Amino acid sequence: MHIPDRGLLEWLDDPSTERGLYYADSGDSWNFWSYRDLTDLVLRTAAALQAGGVRPGDVVALVQRSSPGFVAGFFGALAAGATPCSIAPPFAFQRADDYEKHAAHLFATAQPRFTISDDESLERIRKVTATAGLDEPVVFEHLIDGVEPLERPLPLPETALLQFTSGSSGFSRGVRISSRALQDNLTGMRRWLEWKPEHPCSSWLPVHHDMGLIGCLLNFIVTGCDGWMMQPDDFIRSPLRFLRCLSDRRIVRTAMPNFALAYIQRRVKPAALEGFRFDALQSLIIGAERISPQVLTDFHALLEPYGLRRDALLPAYGGAEATLAVTGLPLREGWSAHTPDDATAESFGGAPVVGCGRPLEGRTVRIVSEDGEELPDRSVGEIVVTGVSIASGYVGDPGSASGTSLGQELKTGDAGFLHDGQLFVIGRLGDGLKVNGRMVFAESLETMLHERGIPERCLAVLLGHREGVPTGVAVFGGVQPGWRTIAHEVFTEWLGDAELLTVELPRGGIAVTSSGKPRRRVIWSALCAGKLPAEAKPLVADPVAEPAAEPVA
Template identity: 60%
Template sequence: MTRPESYPDRALLEWLTDAPADRGLYFAGPRDSWDFHSYRSLARLTLTTAAALRAHGVRHNDVVVVVQRSSPGFAASLFGALAAGATPSSIAPPFAFQRSEDYQRHVDHLFRTAAPALTICDEDSFEAVSKTCAGLGIRRPVLFDELVRDVEPAAAPYPLPDHALLQFTSGSSGFSRGVRVASDALRANITAMRRRLRWRPEDAGISWMPVHHDFGLTGCLINMVVTGCDGWLMQPEHFLRDPVRYLRCISENRIGLTAMPNFGLAYILRRVRPAALEGLDFSALQSVSLGAERIDPAALEAIEALLGPYGFRRGVFTPAYGGAEATLGVTGLAPHEGWTASAPDSEDGRPGTARIVGCGRPMEGVTVSVLDADDRPVPDGTVGEIVVGGTSVRGNSYVGEAGSASGTSLASGVLRSGDAGFLREGQLFVLGRLGDGIKMNGKMVFAENLEGRLHELGVPERRAAVLLGFRDGVATAAVVMEGAKPEWDAVAREVVTESLPDAELLLVHVRRSGLAVTSSGKPRRRLMWKQLCDGTLADTAAV
């Protein structure tokens, strides 16, 4: 195996002084076009942005909010804020929300938390963000093109801020929480991910994930730039409109690394037919990092069957676990190690039934423990809370009021994740949120596992959410279905009765786009549970 020093630690802005003209970022344009920007040109634009921010009064450790789609301007704004000594914070543009009122409610909280010295927008976001800033008494945003117009680049970067990012969590358990990611923690985590993935400058990467989400931002864009590889960047809607374009780009450009949540795999399986793959070659792929949500073993097997005839190998899948509080990466598999699935032990010592895909072992400099309610380590195979420490957590902290009932806490370099999981032979298996499960008859049942079973039986992903808890003292399982087909009720009844025969079952029908979700598509179960209890969820019926 290649030694870690073969994948050297690189400072976050080191690429600015060693920026090649023959490598850079490719941004997807109309049809199959790509707009190339070399690292040399991006370095100049980044230093120009840094000079412009300083001219606008931004100072060391100020927060600069960036509301832009993935673009050269976004990359320059992000790294330009760092080069100005400020802390960038990427906030979702309006396209991430289907209703404007939901967007305003979401970003009002984020802007209050961030308290930016300046906000940089693109034209698509300017009107909505201007409205938010005016309502909160925050300085009017500036368009990126206007910010850098007629500005000479800074001669060199200013000293890095104490915190390299203000990253907001997805908000699946309440309001998004602002996490200050220390500059040293980001550098350590990028290095750890690069060494786990064996990512070299000559290994190209591709991503369609949004850059306001930590998986798309830190895991993909920042990793690409700091590594100095060619990076191919699509908008999420490009992938949704034509997933074959994404696959074709991997084949034609011999791309080695990519990443996505399980949803992306399911979407490829739903939209791509073997005939569309003729002539493609995936043999250059080294890693498809999977994270951000439950990983379905059946989806992995189906992708292997679909793409295997075209050079795709099982060991390419590198499941991982992480989160904003830990900068990003906590555990992961190495390329070609091969994924496995296992189940936790039941309380009587017999194997459980639900297979969970393993998320690998702790990354370099990271420690992972699984603890019981008394903070004692549990035996292999026993479920407990995942607790994280190490260099990728040290120096990170929350900003402002948490506004969340997630159960996650971060203090003194220790992250209590609020996630349930178990260890087996050093590998971490993640079941779901501790607060999104219910214990009955000595058995712990998690909402994510039930949602996975619904999908196996024909309910499309992201069209149903399971809520578990006690309502008026009664164990209750509610299945919230969006734009449901008539046969879905029977599926929901079968899934819940199988796992929770003594729970009250509620079937909840909401209109299309009626599920409460985060900007990255995760169900906001606790919000919907509150709505269920106060009677504001639609068409609720006991079965």
């Protein structure tokens, strides 16, 4: 099936009055914005940015929730010839001091000429921009008040997006995405998914994260389909409402990470799904973190009685430095899980790894050794990507902590293997420990611990050498009885003679990225510097309660 290219601003030429974006309100209704209405908002924003001194090539920072104003800010910046940069609003962070430190780094890197905020974020962002010596942020509604729309968009900027990495391996890094790369990635995704304007879609993912921004919102708009939009915290409060949207609106495409599938299973009981229908869903894209075969199996078992097909679950792989999508499972194929060859199968616990599909059009994936030699099928090495949508480079100091590097090719810093042309992703190369000649990965241990009952987001595994000693650390957020025993059993089995430690933080105390991944290297650095809020202690099993003594007759 041929899916044509569509320019990033082509939708502005003849916008639909019938299709558009539906935003969930605080009740059970939705607010509709047609693409015609959004076009007017975009061109008014472009005119306002020009009047505010924004010139072609400038960066426009957006600190907004998913909203019509965010759409107008993003495409309005492009229409003014500027580069949009979406920065996580404060709601994405649990602690104020974490947010301000994070945002200060992003603003210092991006150096925006103009900042658009929503009311909710204004005061916090005002402090950050003042400290950085930048102009005050402007609330979107004030920005466009009384402004006439720009007659026509300016030419696209060379850099169409300044996207920040998740920061799971340290500070987030600014990645320059060219207009060509962004358009090619959107086109590649539409062709992979056979995406048509008549396919309604839905998303609750945050628009500061590339999966929510590029994978969902930008694809919805450039394709011209109806998009049903929820906030991330709406989903957390009521995953059932999101499932009701999929059912009632006959949604064809959506996306979410592995943890969200597990969250739905914990929060939604089969009885609550009576009358729901998921037979219209053709693709539920799963990415952003390692995917558990057990989670996929259990999620399908929950929704299969209501029409969800197994082949609608589409694992994928990508990252900010690749604009977004690198590989994806083809429609109607059905996901699979495999292990590499016998020499490396035990490097990550020996459990099967979910396949993340095949390279999208115009992309190539290789697996290489530490020496850069290309490895054969089913051998574990570093994932290296080349192709049409590799980022142009980093902004400012790229750093090196994450293990990812950009050049003629993208060295991802991720470990994986190929099998029959499909990519199987294991985890970060830097978040591992060599034990008895085999590499054990933190993400693999986390997967085992989750499968044994420790919920996601309540645990982070750290692996490395502390004061020259191989060390494994279980960081708990709100530890519960039995969790130490589970962690001790798994660590003892897989980490050999390594020192085993635990750090027990309050619930919600594990430092995470804006997309919810544990910031392992940041936590590791704080541990080694003695700056964690809790002391590292030896990891031991929970004591077994002594049986009550028999009463004396």
